[in-house]
Amino acid sequence: xxITLHWFLPTHGDGRSVVDRPHTSPVxxxxxxxxxxxxxxxxxxAAERLRFTGMLTPTGTWCQDAWLTTAALLARTxxxxxxxxxxxxxxSPTLAAQMAATYQRISGGRLLLNIVTGGDPVEQARFGDHxxxxxxxxxxxxxxxxxxxxxxxxxxxxxxxxxQLTGATTFAPADPVPPLYFGGSSPAGMRVAAKRADVxxxxxxxxxxxxxxxTTLRKLAADAGRELRYGIRLHTISxxxxxxxxxxxxxxxxxxxxxxxxxxxxxxxxxxxVGQRKMAELHGGDLGTDARSLEIHPNLWAGVGLVxxxxxxxxxxxxxxxxxxxxxxxxxxxxEFVLSGYPHLEEAYWFGEGVRPELARRGLLEGNT
Amino acid sequence: xxLTCHWFLPTYGDSRNIVGGGHxxxxxxxxxxxxxxxxxxxxxxxxxxxxxxxxxxxPTGAWCEDAWLTTAMLVEKTxxxxxxxxxxxxxxTPTLxxxxxATFQRHSGGRLLLNVVTGGEDKEQRGYGDFxxxxxxxxxxxxxxxxxxxxxxGDTVDFTGRHLRVEGATLSRVPDPLPAIYFGGSSAAGRAVGxKHADVxxxxxxxxxxxxxxxxxxxRAAAEVGRTIRFGIRLHTIAxxxxxxxWAQARRFLDALDPATVAATQRGLRQSQSEGQQRMLxxxxxxxDDLEIYPNLWAGVGLVxxxxxxxxxxxxxxxxxxxxxxxxxxxxEFILSGQPHLEEAYWFGEGVLPILRRRGLWRHAAETVPALAPELVP
Numbered sequence: 001x002x003i004t005l006h007w008f009l010p011t012h013g014d015g016r017s018v019v020d021r022p023h024t025s026p027v028x029x030x031x032x033x034x035x036x037x038x039x040x041x042x043x044x045x046a047a048e049r050l051r052f053t054g055m056l057t058p059t060g061t062w063c064q065d066a067w068l069t070t071a072a073l074l075a076r077t078x079x080x081x082x083x084x085x086x087x088x089x090x091x092s093p094t095l096a097a098q099m100a101a102t103y104q105r106i107s108g109g110r111l112l113l114n115i116v117t118g119g120d121p122v123e124q125a126r127f128g129d130h131x132x133x134x135x136x137x138x139x140x141x142x143x144x145x146x147x148x149x150x151x152x153x154x155x156x157x158x159x160x161x162x163x164q165l166t167g168a169t170t171f172a173p174a175d176p177v178p179p180l181y182f183g184g185s186s187p188a189g190m191r192v193a194a195k196r197a198d199v200x201x202x203x204x205x206x207x208x209x210x211x212x213x214x215t216t217l218r219k220l221a222a223d224a225g226r227e228l229r230y231g232i233r234l235h236t237i238s239x240x241x242x243x244x245x246x247x248x249x250x251x252x253x254x255x256x257x258x259x260x261x262x263x264x265x266x267x268x269x270x271x272x273x274v275g276q277r278k279m280a281e282l283h284g285g286d287l288g289t290d291a292r293s294l295e296i297h298p299n300l301w302a303g304v305g306l307v308x309x310x311x312x313x314x315x316x317x318x319x320x321x322x323x324x325x326x327x328x329x330x331x332x333x334x335x336e337f338v339l340s341g342y343p344h345l346e347e348a349y350w351f352g353e354g355v356r357p358e359l360a361r362r363g364l365l366e367g368n369t
Numbered sequence: 370x371x372l373t374c375h376w377f378l379p380t381y382g383d384s385r386n387i388v389g390g391g392h393x394x395x396x397x398x399x400x401x402x403x404x405x406x407x408x409x410x411x412x413x414x415x416x417x418x419x420x421x422x423x424x425x426x427x428p429t430g431a432w433c434e435d436a437w438l439t440t441a442m443l444v445e446k447t448x449x450x451x452x453x454x455x456x457x458x459x460x461x462t463p464t465l466x467x468x469x470x471a472t473f474q475r476h477s478g479g480r481l482l483l484n485v486v487t488g489g490e491d492k493e494q495r496g497y498g499d500f501x502x503x504x505x506x507x508x509x510x511x512x513x514x515x516x517x518x519x520x521x522x523g524d525t526v527d528f529t530g531r532h533l534r535v536e537g538a539t540l541s542r543v544p545d546p547l548p549a550i551y552f553g554g555s556s557a558a559g560r561a562v563g564x565k566h567a568d569v570x571x572x573x574x575x576x577x578x579x580x581x582x583x584x585x586x587x588x589r590a591a592a593e594v595g596r597t598i599r600f601g602i603r604l605h606t607i608a609x610x611x612x613x614x615x616w617a618q619a620r621r622f623l624d625a626l627d628p629a630t631v632a633a634t635q636r637g638l639r640q641s642q643s644e645g646q647q648r649m650l651x652x653x654x655x656x657x658d659d660l661e662i663y664p665n666l667w668a669g670v671g672l673v674x675x676x677x678x679x680x681x682x683x684x685x686x687x688x689x690x691x692x693x694x695x696x697x698x699x700x701x702e703f704i705l706s707g708q709p710h711l712e713e714a715y716w717f718g719e720g721v722l723p724i725l726r727r728r729g730l731w732r733h734a735a736e737t738v739p740a741l742a743p744e745l746v747p
Contacts, residue, residue, distance in 0.1 A: 032719065038419050042412060046711075049408055251610075345416075346712045353385075353402070 001335055002366040003326065003359060004231075006054045006083060007047040007348055008340030009070070011035050012063040014043070016343055017255040018308045020062065021264065033343065035064060041076040043344045050352025053366075054081035054112050056233070056338045058310075061126055067099060074107050082107075083181060083338070085114040088143035089129040089136065093158075094168040096143075097150040101174040114181040115140060115197070117189065119273025120309075133272040137188040138162070144180065144196035151177050181231065181336075185213065186274035194220035197228055199336055203275050204234040204313035205282070206297035207325075211332035218333075231336030232329055235304050235314035236347065238322040238354050246292055249316050252342070253291035253303050261287060261306045268309055279305045279312040299325045314341070319354035323362065326355070330364060372696060372731045373601075374722065375424040375453060376417040376714055377706030378440075380405045381433040383413075385709055386625045389634055389673030397630060397673060403709065405434055411446040413710045420718030421733030424451035424482055426603070426704045428676075431493050437469060444477045449734060452477075453551060453704070455484040459499040459509060463516035464526075464538045470517075471544040481548040484571070485510060487559065490641055501532070503642050507558040508532065514550065514566040521547050551601065555583065555645035564590035567598050569702055573645055574604035574679035575652070576663040577691075581698035588699070601702030602695055605670050605680035606713065608720045612684045619667055619682050622708070623657050626673060631655070634673045641675070649678040665691045680707070685720035692725065 012020040013031025033039055047055055057066035070082035084103075086096070103111040117140045118124045124136070131139060142160035149156040150168050158165040182197035184190060190213075193200045200217055202210055214230050221228050237252075239245040265285040268276050283302040288294050294302045296313070299321045305312020315322045326337060341347025359365050382388060382400025389397040403409055417425050427436040440452035454473075458466070473481040487510045488494055488503060501509060512530035516538065519526040526538040552567035554560060560583075563570045570587050572580055584600050591598050609615040635655045638646060653660060653668035660669045662679070665687045671678020681688045692703060707713025725731035 038415065042415055042419070045408070045412060045415075049412070343715070346715065349709070349712065 001330075003330055003364045004053050004336045004366050005051075005356065005359075006056055006336065006338040007043075007050075007052040008338065008344060009040055009043060009055045009057045009073075009082075010340070010344045011040065011057055011066065011069050014039070014343045014345070017252045018304055018342060020058075021260070021307055021309075037069075037072055039345075040069065041073055043348065044073050044077050044080060046345055046348045046352075048077050048080040050348055050356065052080065052348070052352070054083045056083040056114060056340075057085060059085040059087060059114075059116055061123060067103070071103065071106070074110065079110075081110045081112050083112040083114050085116050087116050087118055087127065087129075088140050089118060089124065089131070090127050093143045093146035093163060094150060094165060094170075097147050097168070097174065098170040100147075100178055101151075101170040101172050104174050104176065104178065105172060109176050111178040112181060113178045114183070114201070115144065117184060117192075119276055120271040122270070133186065134188045137184065137186070137192050141192045141196065144192070147180075148196070183233075183275065185278060189274070190217055190220055193217060193228065194226065195224050199229045199231045201231045201233055201336075201338065203279055203311045204232055204300065204315075205278055206300055207328045207332050209278070210329060210334065214333040229335050230333050231338055232334045233311040233338045234340075235311060236322060236339050236341045236351050236355070237301070237314055237316045238319050238350050240318065240354070242318045242321060245316050245318060245321075249291040249301055249303060249314070253294075256287075256303075256307055258287060261285070264307045264309070271309075276309065279310070282313065297325075311340070315339075319358050322351075322355050323358040326359065327362065327364065371701075371729075372692070372725060373423050373702040374421075374725075374731065375426055375702065375704040376413070376420075376422040377704065377710060378410055378413060378425045378427045378443075379706070379710050380410065380427060380436065380439050383409070383709045383711070387622050387670055387673055387708055389630065389675075405439075407439075407442055407446075409711075410439065411443060413714065414443050414447050414450055416711055416714045416718075418447050418450040418734075420714055421722060421735065422450070422714070422718070423734045424453045426453040426484060426706075427455060429455035429457060429484075429486055430489055431496060437473070441473065441476070444480065449480075451480045451482050453482040453484050455486050457486050457488065457494075457497070457499075458513035459488070459494065459501070459506060460497050462535070463513045463533060464520065464535055464540075466513070467517045467520040467544075468540055470521075470548050471540055471542045474544040474546065474548065475542065479546050481544070482551060483548045484551040484553070485514065485567075487554055487562070488643075490643075503556070504558045505532070507554065507556070507562050511562045511565065514562075518566070553603075553645065555643075555648060559644070560587050560590055563587055564596065564598070565594050569599045569601045571601045571603055571702075571704070573649055573677045574602055574666065574681075575648060576666055577694045577698050579648075580695060580700065584699040599701050600699050601704060602700045603677040603704045604706075605677060606688065606705050606707045606717050606721075607667070607680055607682045608685050608688045608707075608713075608716045610684065610720070612687060615682050615684060619660075619669055619680070623660075623669055623672075626657075631657075631672045634675075638675050646675060649676070652679065677706070681705075685724055688717075688721050689724040689728065692721070693728070693730065696730065 013035045015032035019031045066084045117136050139162040146158045151174050155167040155169040179198040181199045182193045183201040237245050268280050296302045299317040301314045301316040382405045384399035384402035386399045388399045436454045488506045509532040512533045549568040551569045552563045553571040607615050653671045662668045665683040667680045667682040
């Protein structure tokens with residue numbers, strides 16, 4: 001079992017601190033680096049050069065459409081894959097199956113899919129979705145069942161609570177069928193993951209909590225006669241020395257505005273995402289005394305989550321320390337790491353030049369490293 | 370008078386440490402941290418373009434990749450960025466140099482700038498088959514540029530000089546637009562040729578008073594031949610949000626230097642016949658002490674690197690202030706670099722350039738509407 005490394009495409013913009021803060025406004029606010037296609041290409045090309053396997057591209061009101069942005073980047077890159085996030089509730093499964101098939105044909109098989117069921121009723125309602133948390137997962141379950149049925153080949157009929165499809169088919173088969181990445185930490189979410197996902201993704205809780213989640217999911221998947229892979233979503237601040245990394249975390253910490261933290265935490269509290277709740281519990285909305293007071297496990301920093309929804313923890317430390325913590329996650333079953341850092345161009349180089357060689361020396365990377 | 374800012378392409382490799390060498394000394398190991406692949410150089414070129422730099426200086430010498438070919442390959446990866454291609458007149462005939470310029474302008478849509486480098490060290494020149502003395506080399510540069518300028522007018526050129534002789538030389542196509550000629554040379558012979566032929570006279574980063582003196586002398590020499598020229602400076606940069614952070618980075622560079630490498634490089638560079646090089650060396654005295662030779666001007670780079678050996682170091686505001694001082698003594702073009710060239714371009718581009726813009730001294734290159742040559746208008 002080896003490690004696969006992914007990077008992140010900041011389609012909401014970039015900067016030297018946390019800039020993706022949709023709680024301030026659902027639409028893109030002014031950011032130090034606008035997410036124009038030339039800048040995003042620079043980040044994608046850097047990730048490709050540094051041999052990341054894929055790039056997670058987020059979905060939501062606060063960022064640009066992931067299907068179209070990554071399609072535009074295909075011609076500017078050669079090998080890197082795009083882990084396109086999308087919400088099943090926002091389009092028909094037949095259309096999604098067809099879009100994936102088209103993507104695979106024009107890209108030569110560079111699509112990975114990240115299924116986002118949704119965790120904020122206010123945001124869901126913007127897209128016309130008014131289901132409850134558990135109903136949303138029920139719909140995702142049907143959506144993924146239909147997707148797999150359509151990809152299987154012949155025109156398919158499907159009858160569920162949420163979808164009725166007759167003769168659903170695509171212009172050409174999805175070749176290869178893109179792997180389905182899936183996030184969901186609630187019981188409902190984990191049940192659907194066990195049945196339908198290829199890779200279950202968790203945000204970066206400490207290793208023990210992640211171990212528990214992996215054990216639960218393994219059992220659920222075994223009950224369904226399946227095996228999943230496991231991935232984690234983390235930020236990273238790695239430097240030549242531990243001091244330099246924590247100085248950078250401190251710099252970022254000092255850029256946070258207490259009023260902004262309060263508003264972010266209030267927004268997170270209204271959401272029905274179990275994963276988001278677990279992220280918020282890591283710091284409890286408490287600003288602490290300095291960056292390091294938010295080190296909730298050696299070299300795991302909860303500071304990002306003070307102002308950012310979703311993934312709220314960062315690997316912080318020397319390249320060797322960050323590699324150590326990655327190894328700890330690997331030991332509890334994590335095989336895929338979906339990483340990001342501010343700014344995404346420069347931080348990709350810190351990780352790619354600092355931590356990646358360390359992981360390679362330890363024989364942890366897939367392929368020939 | 371607004372400022373023009375250029376960035377630099379490290380065609381010998383890049384690193385988080387100072388990549389030394391050049392000017393007769395070999396390149397230090399740091400250059401293998403990030404090899405000068407087209408993919409990586411493309412990243413730097415694209416970053417420079419997005420940040421609003423006008424061009425990128427691309428060096429010449431035995432210690433780096435060929436500048437003409439590397440930049441020609443990068444034209445496709447960029448849209449607007451110009452390439453300040455360094456080359457040595459002694460190594461190609463003037464007719465070929467004039468023709469290559471025309472080809473580059475045609476295929477790049479006019480994105481060539483030329484940096485005429487009269488010489489490196491004797492040892493390196495001899496490796497290329499050039500055995501002239503330094504003053505003879507400047508004499509040859511004078512002849513070379515006379516022929517090139519003649520060809521660029523569209524004339525057929527017959528020329529007989531001491532070093533160069535062409536008969537019936539002509540171009541099937543004149544470069545359009547004519548590339549600006551950048552030129553460096555601090556000796557008396559260098560200043561005289563610069564005054565006669567250069568569009569932009571370049572100096573390495575001496576303190577403002579010395580730069581002022583140099584500009585004065587070249588301006589006077591140019592006036593005597595009825596010309597006015599612009600002036601540019603070549604500097605490294607370490608700009609951060611605070612002065613403390615910038616100086617911590619400078620200190621990190623110093624701490625990473627091997628004293629043996631410093632000693633060997635200094636021995637090598639002190640053999641140099643280049644007056645510019647000797648003026649650079651005089652700034653650092655070969656030790657790691659007292660390297661801030663003028664407020665926010667740091668001579669540490671020159672300990673292990675030939676050529677441009679000083680850096681602007683400080684907060685974004687302090688660096689903008691020092692740039693303004695250079696501007697006040699007549700510098701209009703800044704050719705900047707920093708290690709690593711990708712990340713440092715962003716520090717300067719996001720930190721210092723907005724301050725210069727607020728002061729009305731600079732505009733993003735994409736904001737400037739390019740003037741179309743009349744014959745290009747359909």
